[in-house]
Amino acid sequence: MTVSGPAEESRGMGYLESLPRRWVTLYLPLLCFLIVLLFPFYWMTMTSFKPDAELMSREANPFWIHNPTFAHFEKLLLHTSYPEWMWNTIIVSVVATFTSLAASVFAAYAIERLRFRGAKGTGMAIFLAYLVPPSILFIPLATVVFQMGLFDTRWALILTYPTFLIPFCTWLLMGYFRTIPYELEECALIDGATRWQILTKIILPLAVPGLISAGIFAFTLSWNEFIYALTFVSSSEVKTVPVGVVTELVEGDVYHWGALMAGALLGSLPVAILYSFFVEYYVSGMTGAVKE
Amino acid sequence: MRPFLDNRNALGLAFMLPAAALLLVFLTYPLGLGLWLGFTDARIGRPGHWIGIDNFESLFGDSLARLSLFNTLFYTVIASVVKFALGLWLALLLNRHLPFKAFLRAIVLLPFIVPTALSAIAFWWIYDAQFSVVSWLLVKMGLIDTYIDFLGEPWMARFSTIAANVWRGVPFVAICLLAGLQTISPTLYEAAALDGATEWQKFRHVTLPMLTPIIAVVMTFSVLFTFTDFQLIYVLTRGGPLNATHLMATLSFQRAIPGGNLGEGAALAMAMAPFLLAAILFSYFGLQRRAWQQGGGDK
Numbered sequence: 001m002t003v004s005g006p007a008e009e010s011r012g013m014g015y016l017e018s019l020p021r022r023w024v025t026l027y028l029p030l031l032c033f034l035i036v037l038l039f040p041f042y043w044m045t046m047t048s049f050k051p052d053a054e055l056m057s058r059e060a061n062p063f064w065i066h067n068p069t070f071a072h073f074e075k076l077l078l079h080t081s082y083p084e085w086m087w088n089t090i091i092v093s094v095v096a097t098f099t100s101l102a103a104s105v106f107a108a109y110a111i112e113r114l115r116f117r118g119a120k121g122t123g124m125a126i127f128l129a130y131l132v133p134p135s136i137l138f139i140p141l142a143t144v145v146f147q148m149g150l151f152d153t154r155w156a157l158i159l160t161y162p163t164f165l166i167p168f169c170t171w172l173l174m175g176y177f178r179t180i181p182y183e184l185e186e187c188a189l190i191d192g193a194t195r196w197q198i199l200t201k202i203i204l205p206l207a208v209p210g211l212i213s214a215g216i217f218a219f220t221l222s223w224n225e226f227i228y229a230l231t232f233v234s235s236s237e238v239k240t241v242p243v244g245v246v247t248e249l250v251e252g253d254v255y256h257w258g259a260l261m262a263g264a265l266l267g268s269l270p271v272a273i274l275y276s277f278f279v280e281y282y283v284s285g286m287t288g289a290v291k292e
Numbered sequence: 293m294r295p296f297l298d299n300r301n302a303l304g305l306a307f308m309l310p311a312a313a314l315l316l317v318f319l320t321y322p323l324g325l326g327l328w329l330g331f332t333d334a335r336i337g338r339p340g341h342w343i344g345i346d347n348f349e350s351l352f353g354d355s356l357a358r359l360s361l362f363n364t365l366f367y368t369v370i371a372s373v374v375k376f377a378l379g380l381w382l383a384l385l386l387n388r389h390l391p392f393k394a395f396l397r398a399i400v401l402l403p404f405i406v407p408t409a410l411s412a413i414a415f416w417w418i419y420d421a422q423f424s425v426v427s428w429l430l431v432k433m434g435l436i437d438t439y440i441d442f443l444g445e446p447w448m449a450r451f452s453t454i455a456a457n458v459w460r461g462v463p464f465v466a467i468c469l470l471a472g473l474q475t476i477s478p479t480l481y482e483a484a485a486l487d488g489a490t491e492w493q494k495f496r497h498v499t500l501p502m503l504t505p506i507i508a509v510v511m512t513f514s515v516l517f518t519f520t521d522f523q524l525i526y527v528l529t530r531g532g533p534l535n536a537t538h539l540m541a542t543l544s545f546q547r548a549i550p551g552g553n554l555g556e557g558a559a560l561a562m563a564m565a566p567f568l569l570a571a572i573l574f575s576y577f578g579l580q581r582r583a584w585q586q587g588g589g590d591k
Contacts, residue, residue, distance in 0.1 A: 030385050030396075033378075037403055037463065040414040043425065047417060055423065062425050107311035116304025129319055131572065133520035135541035136565060139548045139558045140326035141318065143334075163319045166311050195303055224407040226523040227541075231549055242409035246527055257417050264413045268406035275405050279398045282405070286464070287471035 041268075048072050048262035055257055072258035073266075076249075081236045082263060085244035089267075092154055092240060093222040096161035101215055103162065104169035105207075109199055111170070112177040113185065123174065130167035137163065138231050145232050156232040157240070161222045168221070169214040175288055176210030177203065213285035216278045220271045241267040329558035336552040347559035357560060359535055360543040364564075366450065367539060368519045371457045375514055376507075378458065379465025384499075386466065387473045397467065404463040412527035415456040419443050419528070443529050446536030453528055453537050457518060465510055472506035473499070512575040516568060540564050 047055065049068045054060055076082045110116060111123045141160055142151075150156040180203060188198050204211070229243045236248060245263040249256065275282055330347055334340025351357040386397055403411060418425055419442035427439040442452040476499065484494045522541040525531065531538035531546065538546075540560055548557020 026385060026388055026390075029381070030390075033382050033385070034396075034399070037400060037459065040411055040418065040459070041402065041406075043418060044414045058423070058428065062423075062428055103310040103314060106307040106309075110304040110307035114300045114304040114307065116301045116308075119304065122308065129315055131516065131568075132319065132323065133516060133564075133568070135520040135522050135544070136561045136568075137319070137322055137326065139544065139554060139561055140322035140329055142549070143325065143329070143554065144318065144322050159314070160318050162314045166315060170311060220405055224405075224409075226407070226409045226526075227545070230526075231545070242407045242523075245413065246409050255417075257420075257423075260413055261417065264410035267410045271405055271407070272402065275401075276398070279394075279401075283397070283401070283467060283471070287468050 044261045044265045044268075047257055048259075048265050050258060052258060072256075072262040075256070076259050076262050076266070080249065080259070081239070081244065082241075082266070084237055085239050085241045086266070088154060088238055089223060089240040089242075090270075092157045092161070093219050095158050096165060096222045097215055097218045099158070100162040100165035100169055100218055101211065104166050104173055104214065105199075105204070105211070107166070107170045108173035108177055109203060112174045113182075113203070114195070126167050126170050126174075130164075130171055132163075134164060134225075134227050138227050141228070142231050151232060152234050152238060154238055157225075157229055160228050160232065161225060165218045165221060169218055172214045172217070172285055172288055173207065173210055176207055176213075180206050209281065209284075212278060213281040213288065216274065216282050217285040219274065220282075223271050326558050327562055329555055330562045331559075332555045334554040334558075336549075336554060340555050343555070347556050348563070351556070351559060351563065356535055356538070357543065360538045360540050360560075361563075363450070363537060364519060364539045364541075367454060367457070367521070367537075368515060371454045371461065371518050372511065372515050374454070374458050375461040375465050375518075376511055378462045379510075380469055380507075382462060382466035383469035383473055384495075386470050397470070401463045401467055403460050404467075408460060409523045409527055411460065412456060412524050415452075415459075416443075416528055419452055444533055446534055449529055449533055449537050453525060456528065457521065457524055460524070461514055461518070465514055468510045469503065469506065472503050472510075476502045508575045512571060515571050519567060519571070520564060 046063070046065060049070075049072075050065050051067055051069045051071065054062075054066060060066060107126070111119045111126070141163075145151050145156045145160065150159065184202055184206075185198055188202055193201070224242065225240070226242050226246075229240045230247070233239055233243070236244070239248070241263070245260065245267060249260050249263055329340065331342055331344060332340030333343050333346070382400065386393070386400070390396060417423075421439060421441045421444055424439060424442060426442075427436070430436045431439070441448065443449045480498050480502070481494060484498050489497070520541050521539060522545065525537055525539050525542045526545070529537045531542050540563065544557040544560035546557075547553045547560060551557070
């Protein structure tokens with residue numbers, strides 16, 4: 001996935017390039033990209049620490065805070081259901097991720113290594129399932145959730161998130177299992193190991209990086225999910241952060257921009273922090289799923 | 293127990309069971325149910341009766357549904373083209389020799405990983421009619437006199453939502469294409485340089501052909517996500533002003549959930565499927581990877 005340094009350097013004759021030219025063709029455009037891509041985060045942070053008077057002023061320089069305040073965070077954490085939404089999001093994301101990951105490990109192993117009759121077709125079906133967008137599925141899924149009596153519970157989300165997590169994780173893990181030499185398994189079979197022993201003692205330890213990739217990606221997907229959480233849940237106590245912020249913090253025509261931005265910032269931080277620890281795994285999960 | 297554990301078919305079936313059960317109940321069955329609902333007059337709390345293609349007929353004659361189709365196509369085409377152009381440019385920039393390369397790549401992807409609904413709220417505030425920071429900057433620079441009403445005027449709202457979508461999508465396209473760029477062997481560039489190729493020729497005749505398969509896959513995903521986009525519009529405009537930004541997904545939500553008209557909503561959602569299928573087939577057959585692009589003629 002990542003190419004070593006020397007190979008990249010030998011690619012062009014970059015060292016012949018003059019510095020001013022490098023500035024115009026490389027650093028300047030890159031700087032513009034970075035400013036635009038990061039500005040909304042800067043703006044979120046600024047707004048969430050600004051007192052209302054500064055937010056509603058057209059005179060003061062909006063790019064800086066003159067009297068920083070924690071009032072918005074205080075309002076958010078003490079006077080809204082935000083902590084509950086956070087808790088719901090954590091539970092739903094963690095449970096959905098681990099359930100999907102477990103189901104996907106077995107499915108991917110069966111498709112890729114047991115090669116049971118119909119394994120190829122099953123693999124194809126998994127990929128097609130990955131292409132079904134939630135916006136097409138949410139209306140009939142809402143009636144299913146309702147018929148099962150799951151409407152307005154966390155279970156509605158925990159059980160429906162695997163519909164997009166399992167296809168993704170299985171597809172990713174299938175690719176990963178393919179890179180593990182088959183000979184290892186044959187050796188173990190000859191030594192009298194059962195399939196279960198092979199899976200738990202040989203394949204899984206070797207597949208840890210793949211499992212982390214799939215897990216991190218699945219966790220962020222569940223954390224960011226919106227349309228199912230908006231449709232299948234209606235009480236404040238079971239809402240997730242994205243839905244809670246959008247539906248409950250906006251009251252009438254008065255927008256509490258400070259609290260809204262504080263909510264957006266706090267809701268983005270957990271995935272951003274997790275991502276920062278596992279960047280390589282996340283990127284290889286994302287590009288791996290696309291490349292297969 | 294032993295013979296069972298050694299039988300590949302039986303064990304394979306057992307291993308597939310958890311995933312298959314979840315997917316059949318919550319994906320395959322709803323998909324079929326959705327198709328059926330599209331042909332019924334189901335409402336929330338009342339099972340529907342078969343009414344044939346009435347829903348599709350009425351949607352065809354519904355000017356709002358037609359407008360949402362236009363909006364969806366416009367949104368998808370413009371956003372995808374811009375995402376591709378900017379994403380490719382950013383990927384090429386990140387592929388050059390740079391200090392702090394890994395760090396830069398990591399922060400570039402941030403817009404893609406944070407919850408879209410939450411970053412959309414940030415855009416909502418940036419687009420605010422009275423306190424927009426963009427308007428503030430443009431006024432101070434003397435470029436405009438009055439604050440821009442980003443989300444209040446139909447065409448302005450269309451372009452503002454597209455800009456937010458592009459902001460979120462460019463990192464995805466760029467990082468995926470970057471991964472593709474890194475697999476292109478440097479020897480190809482050396483050979484081109486020895487033959488006296490210019491930078492443009494190297495890009496046109498080495499980079500682009502080698503990158504085509506991954507471009508096809510990445511753009512298919514990008515088009516799929518954009519065509520079925522929901523949350524960005526729901527947060528920024530709820531389809532307004534004058535329904536100018538209503539996409540098929542947001543309109544089907546509005547008809548089905550707050551409107552209670554499940555049948556019509558399902559029909560509208562199902563109407564998206566042919567477009568998605570066409571996009572997938574186009575990319576599969578039109579831009580299929582060829583053996584030489586995989587780095588060898590052995591396949």
